[in-house]
Amino acid sequence: MSGIKSDVLVIGGGTAACVAAASAMEAGKKVTMVFPNGGSSEISGGAIDILGVIPGEKPEICEDYQEGIEAVLKEAPDHVYGKCKDSLESGVKTLVDLAEAGGYPMKGFDGKNVWVPNMLGTFAVNAYVPEAMADGIVEPGKEARILVVGIKGNVTFNAKAAAMSYQKYQEKLGGKATYFSTEIHLTGWGDRRKISDGELADYLDTTEGKEELLTLIKTFCMNNRYAFDTILFPPVLGYLKTQSIVAELKEVCGCKIAEVQALGNSVVGYRFTRAIYRALEVKGIQMLKGSKVAKIEAVDQKVKADCVVGLTDQLHPGEGVEIEAAAAVLATGGYIGGGIKARKTEVWIELLDQNLGTLTTDQLTRDAIAPKGQQFMQLGVEVNEDLSVKEETWKGRLFACGDVLAGHNFANERSGAGIAAASAYLAGKHAAAV
Ligand SMILES: Cc1cc2nc3c(=O)[nH]c(=O)nc-3n(C[C@H](O)[C@H](O)[C@H](O)COP(=O)(O)OP(=O)(O)OC[C@H]3O[C@@H](n4cnc5c(N)ncnc54)[C@H](O)[C@@H]3O)c2cc1C
CATH class of the missing domain: 3.50.50.60 (FAD/NAD(P)-binding domain)
Structure with missing residues (x-):
């Protein structure tokens, strides 16, 4: 020994x-x-x-x-x-x-707890959140248009159900936002019907993955009649390149970008x-x-x-x-x-x-x-x-x-x-x- x-x-x-x-x-x-x-x-x-x-x-x-x-x-x-x-x-x-x-910046809120949308369609209370989630917090009394994006095949996050749930649940917290949803179809990872959070995060860490996501979202925003204040994504925006993916999404969409909070066994953990x-x-x-x-x-x-x-x-x-x-x-x-x-x-x-x-x-x-x-x-x-x-x-x-x-x-x-x-x-x- x-x-x-x-x-x-x-x-x-x-x-x-x-x-x-x-x-x-x-x-x-x-x-x-x-x-x-x-x-x-x-x-x-x-x-x-x-x-x-x-x-x-x-x-x-x-x-x-x-x-x-x-x-x-x-x-x-x-x-x-x-x-x-x-x-x-x-x-x-x-x-x-x-x-x-180590490349995972976090944000606190002057000793206050904040409410962050999560994958379940409810809100979780936290003292510090990763910067990639910070723009998704509930701002009581503030009217805003928030788009929730799902990814086809990624069954752990149902954007439509989550948006409907956020809409209702936020009332308890004084939220006044209007939530919308859409599902985008990424194809670069193959033709399988299902994709796990981890596989998606790996794919979005690649240049092709990130470019495909940016192009789809940019097209969606250009074709949409209304602008959004915030766009929420499932917590799969890369394992390693999350900060740069979020920054580029902000640039092409011209609004706030945030991941929703993960549940157990997560890419984020x-x-x-x-x-x-x-x-x-x-x-x-x-x-x-x-x-x-x-x-x-x-x-x-x-x-x-x-x-x-x-x-x-x-x-x-x-x-x-x-x-x-x-x-x-x-x-x-x-x-x-x-x-x-x-x-x-x-x-x-x-x-x-x-x-x-x-x-x-x-x-x-x-x-x-x-x-x-x-x-x-x-x-x-x-x-x-x-x-x-x-x-x-x-x-x-x-x-x-x-x-x-x-x-x-x-x-x-x-x-x-x-x-x-x-x-x-x-x-x-x-x-x-x-
Ligand atoms: C699904 C889930 C989500 C959560 N989300 C949050 C959250 O968002 N925010 C938050 O604040 N809290 C969250 N929590 C709670 C939080 O994760 C824990 O309270 C906190 O991580 C505890 O940290 P710890 O280091 O004490 O224990 P752990 O993180 O459990 O670490 C224990 C460590 O001990 C090691 N170990 C065990 N036995 C041995 C051994 N014999 N020899 C060597 N090593 C050993 C394990 O491998 C592990 O590395 C969550 C908990 C769960 C289950």
Whole structure:
């Protein structure tokens, strides 16, 4: 088994891991990251939610996310933000800077949450959105003509249904726009009847793909009797060339252009995580991609981790690598990222082999989307004020951040990347100080 020595080991490759790694590196430490994939960050909508909804019998939408955080803490003083809210600004700045450096610029709205049209035909509440989505936000009270464009064969987005739904739904948010729809027929990718979001994004990254899209839209705009204020596209405008495709569309259409927000398994989540990896690599962080930590333990003033690098199956055991570091950050995510696992009715912190207890049906709400949230979503690693893992065995050398932490529910609070960034910034700083 080969070996690596580092100051800080970061376990994970999602939003929390990336911010923790940047934060520890900013403190002048050698940082090594180990991860198999981007976890839930890779399939996310690629926006930054900080605190969008105050959960309760009657969930409240919050306009100002700082006020939202205070309201949540009043109801639930043990909420994770109680430990990391003071790091929110630095954590989010670190995340936004990384994304921008990797080619994924984002936009915030002076502490306010905004409403972005999504692929479902409804609107999602976010604190920061990728620049490619920023021109699609609902502007209460403003009259505007908005065209929603679908692409024939791309069945994940039905432009006609989405436009009808936006028209109705916007009333709740004070929107006064008129939505129209059309479907364009790209032919350059072949004569198959269906095309996935990923294939479309790949095609639009090519010169032929982009030119075909520009020509079709330009012709549509010239032949249309009315001008549009904004044109919305599905979130497939390239993996790599999104900024230039959006800029050229703006030029040929003479109006605002935006992608709508993605749902799970999206092109946008992939863009987001890959941009951040590019920026971390430039900073000099050692990244063991396609790898996994199989075991960690605290030994002799160190944290030791057994890792498996490379493809593993019955025939390929992968290469074993032992990493030794002064401190480690656990950023392995929740149920989706792989940090928390349900084994039958029991919930475990996978890497710590820690049993969080048995779930019974009376702890579950029948509504999948329950107003107060599902109780099991609050389970996770218990930490001290400095985000070090409470269990004594770790001797203050293991810190945790992001979805693996107990005491929050990103889904019904709309707080995912905000908590990941705030807690990771703090965990990274404390790990660097060990
Ligand atoms: C469909 C969907 C859409 C979402 N959209 C948004 C959104 O638009 N905005 C927003 O703010 N939030 C969104 N969220 C929530 C947000 O994605 C998460 O809250 C946030 O990404 C959590 O980050 P994390 O780094 O803690 O976990 P994750 O992103 O899940 O990362 C966990 C990491 O740990 C790695 N890992 C696990 N086990 C090991 C191991 N043994 N060894 C090494 N590595 C390991 C995983 O591979 C992964 O890299 C969305 C969530 C989902 C599911």
